[in-house]
Amino acid sequence: MDYYHSPSSIKDALSMAGKFSGNYTIFAGGTDIQIYRKQQLDTNEHIIDLSGIDELNSIATKEGILHLGAMTTLDEIISSDEIQLHYPLIAEAAKSVATPVLRKTATIGGNLLVKNRCVFYNQSQAWRNGMGSCLRDVGTICQVTGGKKDCYSRNVSDTAAALIALGAEITLMTPDGITQKPLKDIYLPCGIKFHNLEEHSILTQISVPIKPKKWWYKKLRLRKTLDFTSLTVAATVDINSIARVCLNGVSMSPILVEQTMDTLTQENLTRQARKNCKTVDNDLMPLKYRREMINVFLEEWWDSIEII
Amino acid sequence: MSGPIGKPTPFIDAVQKVTGQAMYAGDYRMPNMLYVRFLRSTESHAIISKLDTSEAESYPGVCAVVIGKEIPISFGVLPISPDENAIAIDKVRYKGEIVAAVAAETIEAAREGAKIIQVEYEPIRLFLEPEDSLETCAFHEQIHSHTKNGKNIHKTAELRFNEPEKEIKTAAHVRREKFKFAGVTHAFTEPHSTIAVWNGDDTLTVISATQVPHYLHRNLAKVLGLPMHSIQVKKPALGGGFGGKSDPFPHEIITAYMAMKTKRPVKCTFSREEVFITNHGRHPTEIDMSVSCDQNGKITALDTDIIIDGGAYGSFGVVTSYYNGVLLQGPYRINKFGFRTRRVYTNKPQCGAMRGHGAVNPRYAVEVMLDMLAHDMNMDPCDLRINNFLPENTLTVGQLRITSNGVRECLDTVRMKCDWDNRYGKLPSGHGLGVACGFFISGSALPIIWNRYPQTVVHAKLDFDGRIVMFSGASDIGQGSDTVLVQIAAEELGITMGHVQVEVADTKITPVDLGSYSSRVTFMVGNAAKTAATKVREEMAKAIAKEKGVIAENLIFNNCRIYTKDETVDLSWEEGVEIALAGRGAFVESGYYISPKLGGTFKGAGAGLSPAYSFGAFISEVKVNPNTGEVNVIKIWGAHDCGKALNPLSVEGQIEGSIHMGLGQAMSEELRYKNGQQMNANFFDYRIPSSLDTPDMDITIIESNDAEGPYGAKEAGEGPIHPVLPSIGNAIYDAVGIRMMELPITPDKVLSKLRGGE
Structure with missing residues (x-):
């Protein structure tokens, strides 16, 4: 298999990335990417599989900060005593992703960088030929909005919502060195280029500083497992009474509302969330219902805060 | 046995x-x-x-x-x-x-x-929805040139008995409702x-x-x-x-x-x-139905107008059209009865036969309407049903011959098991129970292709190795028909199942069987297999009786031995085989099945005829989240009268499978289209319930011992699906007081109703 590459170090992975520039796909578990390949949405000639890089698979706490290696599987995260005890929100979010079998392969890094979805895009090539134009694929008109400019494909990472609500930072390695930035900064409000990543960068680690005072998590989907989210809300309140409410699945990128509880009202929160979510009819759940559920979920969260 | x-x-x-x-x-x-x-x-x-x-x-x-x-x-x-x-x-x-x-x-x-x-x-010109196809169009626009009057109507099936429309105008209690069902596959x-x-x-x-x-x-x-x-x-x-x-x-x-x-x-x-x-799945369906009752809670009339969306080709559609109507004739006595089903062609993949063929959607409609009428009359929905059940050994208004009938026992069983009388109507808001019944054919009495042949033939071969080979055209599609053939031969000949093997579903080797559809195989192939195996036993008994000087009828075949009661003859199976084959070698015996002549002489009288009908009653328990409209089906009690469970493990599996499949159509499955293109043509977006979505099941097999079924057996593969869907719909009403008239019952529809919308 001359197209499949399994480097054993980040350095090797980066050099392969440089070598196959513009023509490689990174496997970080691959549970989602394999479907993209089958549907010929991903036609890169080379696969760089990160699963052989041991240093990327770790769960550690140092000086009160949780460090997750990007290739830690979701199943390992769910099973970790440390995470269950101190970061139950991460465990809860990870547990809501896919199915038990997929979670044994799917990784936290892979889930954070899961590609945006749209019912008109995530289809086989034969299907797309039958439907015609798609801004993200071929053509100049969006099937969802009829527009010619913007693609509204949805970010569907459940763990992104949780980790953004926890104020997580990420470590990226590039041939030029290491950079760290808030997780929320790698998402762009664009359905086509949804990740703000430099060329040849590899997400290596996620660091979670906050152990929140309160947390809340809920995911909307038709079935109790397997389905990608139609709306995920993860919320925390830290010891300084800062609320971080992150919504995902309803816009091109996760939507964070961050505000002190002293000034936050339910109305104000819902208004901000609804205003920032560019929700369009690109999921199998009806648009009107998904919008309504933003209000319902935020209300449920708000009520839970008051009870505590 | x-x-x-x-x-x-x-x-x-x-x-x-x-x-x-x-x-x-x-x-x-x-x-x-x-x-x-x-x-x-x-x-x-x-x-x-x-x-x-x-x-x-x-x-x-x-x-x-x-x-x-x-x-x-x-x-x-x-x-x-x-x-x-x-x-x-x-x-x-x-x-x-x-x-x-x-x-x-x-x-x-x-x-x-x-x-x-x-x-x-x-x-x-595109015809994507049934209403498009009911419009008149130019000849060159028609989907098929053979449809009449410039419309794309494939088939109109209509039967009427005793002027139901008149009764509906004057009856004490009447309901007229409209229902809509998405296509499922x-x-x-x-x-x-x-x-x-x-x-x-x-x-x-x-x-x-x-x-x-x-x-x-x-x-x-x-x-x-x-x-x-x-x-x-x-x-x-x-x-x-x-x-x-x-x-x-x-x-x-x-x-x-x-x-x-x-x-x-x-x-x-x-x-x-x-x-x-x-595709070839269940037709998207629109139903307009009226049901009336007298002041004593007796159903007096049912009249319905149904449109089914057939897609681009015919498939089983003519049969589906009839089944939508005729299979409303039970399990209740309805003497004034009418239906019209129009199957239209549309520019979508074709629909055809699917588990519970043609009868699942109208069953949902009528069972929900009976629930409504029970509430109108302040009657318990179980009592209303009991009040109207067909008895054993009767004819329906359209002359379907009902033989064995365990529907009352089915309903009594689930009612008792779920503690209905103490819980129905009394659970807290958001929590409810719902009941529904159903019935289904055990094979169609009339073959699709008319001819003078039997509907199935089975050969049983005995050779010197002591092995019985059952030759049957029956198709084991996972329902276990091969196993039933082996069980029957072993039963009749008193040998282990290991002595029996099958040669099946090969048109060069096996006699014709009409196939695995319409829940016909256990009933028809079972009867033929029983005859073939019995004839092998009789042939063996004849030879042994002659050699040993005993009466053939006195020979008992049991436990791999052939003996008389007084043990003057006591042979092993192998010894018996040697005597039976002496001077002639291997022989083959044959059994066949032909349905008795059934039904009326009017046009359409053949639809729905079956030598026997299965019956069932199911109760579902649900919890509804009033904020999100999400429905959680937490338990289903099912009782199904399959006549006699030849293999209870397999019958139970069929009932479980029916619950799962019914749940899917009720709650989450639907084929969605945009401009005639399927939006969810994969197992990810076509949402079959997962194990987590599937409720606890409490299954009871009721045995009414049908006089014509093999060992009393009737069907179990399709009948159990019918009551599942309406029992869920009725439970949602008990939980939150809304009637779901459109399937699947997705949370958005529930929430919309809860908030007063339509």
Whole structure:
């Protein structure tokens, strides 16, 4: 298999990335990417599989900060005593992703960088030929909005919502060195280029500083497992009474509302969330219902805060 | 019964299947085999204005390219509506229809060859919804030229007895309601797959994932112009059908044609997406129904107008049209009864037969309406039903002959088990119980193709090795018919199941059986197998009696011994076999089944006739989240009268499967379309309930011992699905006071109703 590459170090992975520039796909578990390949949405000639890089698979706490290696599987995260005890929100979010079998392969890094979805895009090539134009694929008109400019494909990472609500930072390695930035900064409000990543960068680690005072998590989907989210809300309140409410699945990128509880009202929160979510009819759940559920979920969260 | 009949018996092929050893159609490989891929239409309704295959023909590895005109003879499962061609000729009628086929040395070459075929379309008027098809259109716009009055109505089925419309105008209690049902599909595990081999002696062998080798056999002969004696159809291990493999399919005919043309083995296996767009699932349905009761809670009349969306071709649609109406004649006595079903053609993949064929959607409607009437009359919904049940041994208004009937016992059982009388109507808000009943045919009494042959024949062969081989055309599609054949022979001959083996579903070797559909196999094949095995026993007894000087009838076959009560004769099975075969060698005995003559003489009287009917009653318990509209089905109690459970393990499995499938249609499954294109043609977006969505089940088998069924057996594979859906709908009403008139019951619809919308 001359197209499949399994480097054993980040350095090797980066050099392969440089070598196959513009023509490689990174496997970080691959549970989602394999479907993209089958549907010929991903036609890169080379696969760089990160699963052989041991240093990327770790769960550690140092000086009160949780460090997750990007290739830690979701199943390992769910099973970790440390995470269950101190970061139950991460465990809860990870547990809501896919199915038990997929979670044994799917990784936290892979889930954070899961590609945006749209019912008109995530289809086989034969299907797309039958439907015609798609801004993200071929053509100049969006099937969802009829527009010619913007693609509204949805970010569907459940763990992104949780980790953004926890104020997580990420470590990226590039041939030029290491950079760290808030997780929320790698998402762009664009359905086509949804990740703000430099060329040849590899997400290596996620660091979670906050152990929140309160947390809340809920995911909307038709079935109790397997389905990608139609709306995920993860919320925390830290010891300084800062609320971080992150919504995902309803816009091109996760939507964070961050505000002190002293000034936050339910109305104000819902208004901000609804205003920032560019929700369009690109999921199998009806648009009107998904919008309504933003209000319902935020209300449920708000009520839970008051009870505590 | 001292043998395996009535005992929970693991399927004889279970180990083979779970260890991956069983050979499915897709597992077969032949030397020099070619692969077929298709060019499929990207238009829903269009004239094919250009079709140029020359480039594909010269593509490396491509051996043959076929277009519709080469295989011009039309076919269809029903001889009354053969409206389909193997490959579209001149026009396409749905997105995904096969426009050309390519056979090549590799799958990749076949796929690439199909891609470079040049095709152009001139779109014509689209008919995507039933209301479009009821409108008048120009002749050239019609989906099929044979429909009448400028409309795209495939079939109108109508029966009326005793003027129900008059009763409905004057009855004490009347309800008229409208219902809407999305189309659902079978979603079996194994995709369609076919291998065809052109043999050296100018015969054709087709190995295919089919529920009905016999209809495939007939349609191959018709379309390919071969005599039936030159065609062998074999069904290997099969991974589920549910009605979705009961038609002869274009890909089967094309694959066979390619084998004839290239003189090489040819194989075609569908992708999951192709399975979805081939469909043949349950029709999207609109029902307008009126039901009336007198002041004592007796149902006086039912009248209904139904439109079913058939998609582009006929399939079983004529039968489906009738079943939508006639299978409302039970399990309640309704003396004033009428229905009209119109099946329309639309530019979508065709619909056909699916578990519970034709009767599932109207069953939802009538059971919900009975619940409404019970509330109108302040009656318990169970009591209203009991008040109206048909008795045993009676005729319905349309002259369906009811024999054994355990519906009362079914309802009493689930009512008691769920503590209905203490809990119904008394649970906290958001928590509810709902009840529904149903009934279904144990095989259609009239065959699809009229002739003087039996509906099934079974041969039982005994040879010197002491082995019984049961030869049957019956198709085990996962329901366990092979195991039933073995159980019956072992039971009749007093031997172990290990002494019995099957040769099945091979039109060259096995006698004709009409196939695994309409819940006919256990009843009809079971009876024939019992006759064949009994005749082997009698033949053996005759020889042993003669040699030992005893009366044949006094010989007992049990526990691998053949003996008289006083043990003057006491032989091992092997000793008995030696005596029976002395001087003649191996012999074969034959059993057959023909339904008794049933039914009235009016037009349409044949629809719904069956030698016996199964009955059932189910209760569902749900919790509804008032904020989100999410419905959690937490428990289902099911009681099903299958006459006699020949294999209780398998009957229980069928009921569990029916609950799961019914739950799916009720709550989450639907085929969605945009501009005639399926939006969810995969197992990710077509939402079959997961194990977490599936409730606890409490299953009771009720045995009413039918006089004509083998050992008293009736069907169990389809009847149990009918009550599942309406019991959920009725439970939602008990929980939150809303009536769900549209399936699937997704949270958005529930929330909208809870908030007062429609």
